[in-house]
Every structure is written in structure tokens, then in C-alpha cells.
Amino acid sequence: MTDVGRLPAGTLDAATGPPRPQIQVVPLRGLPIVAAVVAFVIASIAGNWLWALTFCHVVGGALWTAIDLFVGLIVGPILGRLSIPARAEFSARFMPKMVLLMPTLVLMTLAAGFQLALKEGNLAPTSPNHAWLIVSYCIVGVMAVIALGVLEPANIAVLVEMRKPAPDGEVIARLMRRFLVTAGITGVMQVATLIIMTRVATQ
Amino acid sequence: MIADPAAVPVRPIDRRFPPVAELATVSLALVVVGGVLMASYVPRRPPLGVPGAIAAVSAALVLTSVFLLSRLHRFAWDRFFLAFRWGLLAYVISAGMIAFAFIRDHTRGAPLALVLGMLVIFALDVPLIIAFTVARYATPPD
Numbered sequence: 001m002t003d004v005g006r007l008p009a010g011t012l013d014a015a016t017g018p019p020r021p022q023i024q025v026v027p028l029r030g031l032p033i034v035a036a037v038v039a040f041v042i043a044s045i046a047g048n049w050l051w052a053l054t055f056c057h058v059v060g061g062a063l064w065t066a067i068d069l070f071v072g073l074i075v076g077p078i079l080g081r082l083s084i085p086a087r088a089e090f091s092a093r094f095m096p097k098m099v100l101l102m103p104t105l106v107l108m109t110l111a112a113g114f115q116l117a118l119k120e121g122n123l124a125p126t127s128p129n130h131a132w133l134i135v136s137y138c139i140v141g142v143m144a145v146i147a148l149g150v151l152e153p154a155n156i157a158v159l160v161e162m163r164k165p166a167p168d169g170e171v172i173a174r175l176m177r178r179f180l181v182t183a184g185i186t187g188v189m190q191v192a193t194l195i196i197m198t199r200v201a202t203q
Numbered sequence: 204m205i206a207d208p209a210a211v212p213v214r215p216i217d218r219r220f221p222p223v224a225e226l227a228t229v230s231l232a233l234v235v236v237g238g239v240l241m242a243s244y245v246p247r248r249p250p251l252g253v254p255g256a257i258a259a260v261s262a263a264l265v266l267t268s269v270f271l272l273s274r275l276h277r278f279a280w281d282r283f284f285l286a287f288r289w290g291l292l293a294y295v296i297s298a299g300m301i302a303f304a305f306i307r308d309h310t311r312g313a314p315l316a317l318v319l320g321m322l323v324i325f326a327l328d329v330p331l332i333i334a335f336t337v338a339r340y341a342t343p344p345d
Binding site: 026038041042045046103107111114115118123124125134137138141144145148149150152153154156157160161168170171174175 | 214215216224227228231232235236238239242243245246247282286289293296297300301303304307308328329332333335336337340341
């Protein structure tokens with residue numbers, strides 16, 4: 001796995017290379033897109049539109065799962081082998097986008113998915129999908145706690161640290177270690193979600 | 204000559220803090236468990252005993268976390284409140300959407316009140332964890 005957790009203290013400050021890019025913790029230009037997506041999800045739920053709910057759930061869920069697995073299994077290990085300035089530059093451009101993208105995809109997937117399950121009758125106790133959906137709630141619950149309680153605070157704290165004139169490599173390393181510790185858990189959870197959702201869709 | 208150790212400022216990373224983020228994360232986990240229990244009964248009326256007890260413990264944990272936080276001296280409060288304000292805005296919107304879905308699906312009375320209570324805890328927990336994590340690594344103003 002990645003060894004971003006082994007970044008020594010003060011290395012970012014001492015690192016030579018291209019000047020560090022200006023970091024915006026929350027990319028403001030992305031907020032109108034997020035607002036449009038949220039408005040679309042609200043309208044889909046209010047109107048109980050089957051196509052729109054399916055679109056939000058399938059597109060949101062596919063992107064969420066794919067990005068999570070791709071970043072955890074492909075990008076993370078590559079990032080761990082880059083030079084420290086390259087890692088810092090990549091993270092400075094990549095992580096602000098994730099701050100907006102992932103919560104929006106999660107909100108879109110879960111809100112539309114719950115409404116869709118209700119509309120399709122999958123939440124009824126007599127439905128063969130009921131037990132599968134309860135298991136998926138539990139999986140999503142674990143992922144939500146990891147994402148909201150562990151990863152998102154670390155992501156934002158890393159970005160704030162990188163905005164400082166002399167970022168502390170040890171702080172960034174300590175925070176990034178959380179991504180390594182949880183990558184395996186979220187990977188397994190995402191694969192389990194794929195199995196459950198394909199099972200639910202075909203019963 | 205040996206410098207007075209008390210005069211040497213401690214780096215934020217070396218400072219020990221009370222378990223503010225840990226307690227808030229457990230509180231968040233409990234709210235999620237309560238939410239899963241409630242959601243697993245939809246569209247039927249859920250029994251409220253266990254989710255209510257879980258919500259009460261969760262609320263107690265977040266209050267303890269806030270109490271511990273309020274007792275901190277030399278803390279980057281400016282950073283904390285900056286991150287907390289924006290986090291609160293984002294998670295009030297998230298919680299509002301979830302509340303809207305429950306209301307839209309005709310959840311009423313005590314179950315709705317319990318869900319709203321859990322959403323309030325959720326909307327406080329996440330910004331609290333984010334803001335504390337950001338501020339604990341910031342150098343407090345002199």
C-alpha cells in the first residue's frame with residue numbers, strides 16, 4: 001500500500017521543486033454544480049419520479065464505488081511511490097475536488113436509493129430484498145462513520161496544513177495514515193455493496 | 204546555559220488533547236446505528252425504545268465532547284469556529300435533505316421527532332470532528 005504515512009517532519013518546507021499551488025480547501029466554482037445536483041435529487045424525491053430516482057442512485061452509486069476503489073487501490077499506491085513534492089502537488093489539486101465530489105455522490109446515492117426502495121416496495125417486510133437492504137444499510141453505516149468521522153476531517157485538516165507557509169510534514173503524515181488504515185475496510189465494504197445491489201436488482 | 208523547558212512552546216502535534224473527536228465519532232456511530240434501526244422498519248412504525256436510548260447516549264457523548272472542548276486553554280479557536288461554521292452549513296443541508304425524505308414519506312409524531320433529534324446530533328457531530336481536527340494542529344494565537 002502507499003507509504004504516504006512515512007513523510008518526515010518538515011520535508012514539505014524543505015522540499016525543492018516547483019512552487020506549491022495555491023490551495024482552496026473548498027473549490028467555490030464547484031458549489032453551483034453541487035447545488036444543482038442537490039436540487040435535482042430533492043425534485044426527484046418530491047416528484048417520486050422513477051427515472052430520476054434510478055438515475056441519481058445508479059449514477060451516484062457507480063461513481064462513488066468506482067472512485068473509492070480506484071483511488072484506494074490504484075491512485076493511492078502510485079502516490080505513495082512519488083517524490084514528496086510531486087505527492088504534495090498532486091494532493092493539493094486532487095483533495096479539494098474530493099471534498100466536494102464525494103459527499104455529493106454519497107448524498108445523491110443514499111437519498112435517491114432510499115426513496116427508490118420505498119417506491120419499488122423493496123422495504124416491505126415481505127419483499128425478498130428486505131433483508132439484503134438492511135445489510136446494505138449496515139454496510140453504508142460503517143462507511144459513513146469512517147468517511148465522516150475519520151477521513152473527511154483528515155482530508156480537510158491536511159488541506160489546511162498545506163495552506164500554511166511552512167506545512168508540517170509530520171502532521172500531514174499522521175493524518176494521511178488514516179487513509180491507509182481505512183482503505184482496506186472501505187474496499188471490502190464497497191465490493192460487498194456491489195454484490196448486494198446487483199443481487200437486489202435481479203431478484 | 205539550559206533553557207527553561209516551560210518557556211519552549213510545544214508544537215501542536217506534540218500536544219495532548221482530551222478525546223473530543225473520539226467521543227464525537229462514537230456519538231456519530233451511535234446515531235448511524237439508531238438511524239439504521241429506524242430505517243429498517245420503514246414503512247412500518249418503528250419501536251422507539253432502543254433507538255431512543257441510543258440517541259440519548261449519543262447526545263450525552265456529544266455534550267461531553269463539547270464540555271471537554273470548552274475547557275481547553277490555548278486553542279486555535281479562530282480556526283475551530285471557521286471550520287465549524289462552514290461544516291455546520293454543509294451538514295445542516297445534508298440533515299435537512301434526510302429530514303425532508305422522512306417527512307415526504309409520511310413519518311409523523313414521535314418517530315419523526317426522534318429522527319429529527321438524531322439528525323440534529325449528526326449535524327453537530329461531523330462539523331465538531333472536522334473543526335477540532337483542523338484546530339488541534341493549528342498554532343494558537345499568543
